[in-house]
Amino acid sequence: MRRLEAHIRNIPDFPKPGIQFKDITPLVKEPAMLRLAVNQLIYPFLGTDITAVAGMEARGFIFGSLAAWELGVSFVPLRKPGKLPYDVQSLSYDLEYGTASLEIHDDALKQGDRVLLVDDLIATGGTAAASCALIEKLDAEVAACAFVIELDFLKGRDKLEKYNIHSLIHY
Numbered sequence: 001m002r003r004l005e006a007h008i009r010n011i012p013d014f015p016k017p018g019i020q021f022k023d024i025t026p027l028v029k030e031p032a033m034l035r036l037a038v039n040q041l042i043y044p045f046l047g048t049d050i051t052a053v054a055g056m057e058a059r060g061f062i063f064g065s066l067a068a069w070e071l072g073v074s075f076v077p078l079r080k081p082g083k084l085p086y087d088v089q090s091l092s093y094d095l096e097y098g099t100a101s102l103e104i105h106d107d108a109l110k111q112g113d114r115v116l117l118v119d120d121l122i123a124t125g126g127t128a129a130a131s132c133a134l135i136e137k138l139d140a141e142v143a144a145c146a147f148v149i150e151l152d153f154l155k156g157r158d159k160l161e162k163y164n165i166h167s168l169i170h171y
Contacts, residue, residue, distance in 0.1 A: 001040065001168045007033045008149065008169065022149050022171070024120050028062060038066045040168050041118060041146045045071065050143055051113045052076050056102060056131050057083070059120035063148060067118050076108045076115070078131050089137050093130035100127070102134055109140035117142055121149040122167065125156025132163060 007027035014021040027033045041063060054076040055064020061077060068075035081090065081101045088103040109115065115135050122128050122145075132142045142163055150157065150167035157165055 004033060004037055004040070004148070005169050022121060022151075024059060024062075024148065027148075034066070037148055037168065038063060038070060041148065041166070042067050042070055042116075044166050045116055045144060045146075048143065049114050050116045052109060052140070053116045053118055054078055054104075054109075054131065054135055055118045056127055060118055063120055064118040067116065067146070071116070076104065076135075078102045078104055078134060089134060091130050091134045091137065093126055093133075095124075095126055100130075102127070102130055104134050104138065106138070109135060109138040111139035113138075113140035114143040115140050117145045117163075119145075119147055121151065122147045122156040122160075122165075123151045123154045125154075125159030128156065129159040132160065 009023040009026050011021040011023050050071055050073055052074045053064050053068035055061050056078040057080055065075045081103055084103050084105055087106040090101055090103045092099055092101045117131055135142050144164035145160055146166045149169045152170050
């Protein structure tokens with residue numbers, strides 16, 4: 001995935017000192033690279049029984065909606081509180097610097113749905129683990145998790161050990 005990695009920009013000290021932010025903007029700016037990333041994200045899941053793709057706000061919407069389009073399945077947005085207009089299920093979870101919450105529409109998934117969770121990056125795994133729990137709260141199954149970037153040194157994969165994980169670029 002060197003071709004993709006060449007389109008990831010490092011932003012030092014963002015959003016705070018000591019953080020090396022992985023900026024996907026150059027990747028999504030190039031149509032061929034965006035297409036390659038989406039195709040590589042979904043490749044292991046072609047021909048499987050995935051019924052929906054879920055993506056978390058906000059960059060997960062970019063890759064998740066395109067993955068759903070390519071797979072011919074529905075897209076389910078996982079949003080911050082107060083952003084969804086219908087009845088929701090909520091889940092709060094801990095972050096290294098506080099807490100956060102995600103919401104999903106009550107009718108976004110049903111029992112028997114097999115969901116591919118997609119995001120641009122997995123770091124500590126907290127948001128991804130909460131997303132999986134929220135999907136399961138609606139009696140759907142998390143078939144797998146797919147990420148463009150995985151920050152291996154933060155061991156986020158450990159929080160998702162019961163799921164199939166597919167990452168394109170490892171740092």
